[in-house]
Amino acid sequence: MREALFRCKSTRVALAALLSLTALTSCSSVAPSARNAEANHDIGTPLTAQDLAAWNIDVAPDGRGLPAGSGDVATGAHIFAAKCAACHGAQGQGGLGDQLIGGQGTLTSAKPKRTVGSYWPYATTLFDYIRRAMPYTAPESLSADEVYALSAYLLNQNGVVPANTRLDAASLPRVVMPNRDGFVADPRPGRL
Incomplete structure (x- = not known):
C-alpha cells in the first residue's frame, strides 16, 4: 500500500513537472511582442x-x-490672505511655512534669509513651485490665474514688480x- 501511494505521489509530481515544462516551452516559442499583444490582463x-498633459x-x-x-x-493679495497666510504669515514673514518676503542683502551674512526676493533666480520657477506644491494641504489645486496673481503679489511685496503689475505667460x-x-x-x- 505504501509503495502504491508513493508511486501515486511520484506520478503527480512528474505530471506537474511535465505540464510546467510544456507550458514553458509553449511560452518561449512565441515571440515576446506577440505574447504581450495576445495577453489581455x-x-x-x-x-x-x-492624461499625459495633466502631468506635464x-x-x-x-x-x-x-x-x-x-x-x-x-487679486494675489486676496488669494494670499485666504490660502497662504495661515502658513506663511499675514505679511509673508513666515510661520509654519517659510518666510517669503524680505531678506534682501542677507545672503552673504551669517544668517541668510532665502526668500522669493532675496534668493530665487527666476520668477518662472516661483510660478512652477507654487503651481505644483501649494497650498501645502492641497497641492495643484490653484488655477493658473491664481498662481499668476500670487506670483505678482509676492514679487510686488519683495520690490521686484510695481503694484499695477499683471503677469501672464509673456510677461513673467x-x-x-x-x-x-x-x-x-x-x-x-x-541646460539653461
Whole structure:
C-alpha cells in the first residue's frame, strides 16, 4: 500500500513537472511582442494625450510650459490672505511655512534669509513651485490665474514688480529677479 501511494505521489509530481515544462516551452516559442499583444490582463488603462498633459506641468526658467491665464497684484493679495497666510504669515514673514518676503542683502551674512526676493533666480520657477506644491494641504489645486496673481503679489511685496503689475505667460519670463546672477550656470549642453 505504501509503495502504491508513493508511486501515486511520484506520478503527480512528474505530471506537474511535465505540464510546467510544456507550458514553458509553449511560452518561449512565441515571440515576446506577440505574447504581450495576445495577453489581455485587464490591468490598467491606456494613457491618452489628455492624461499625459495633466502631468506635464513643469515650467522652465525661460517660460516654456507656462499656461494661458493672468493675474494681478491686488487679486494675489486676496488669494494670499485666504490660502497662504495661515502658513506663511499675514505679511509673508513666515510661520509654519517659510518666510517669503524680505531678506534682501542677507545672503552673504551669517544668517541668510532665502526668500522669493532675496534668493530665487527666476520668477518662472516661483510660478512652477507654487503651481505644483501649494497650498501645502492641497497641492495643484490653484488655477493658473491664481498662481499668476500670487506670483505678482509676492514679487510686488519683495520690490521686484510695481503694484499695477499683471503677469501672464509673456510677461513673467521677462521679470528679472534680484539674485538672477547669484547662481552658477549649468555648463551641460541644452541646460539653461
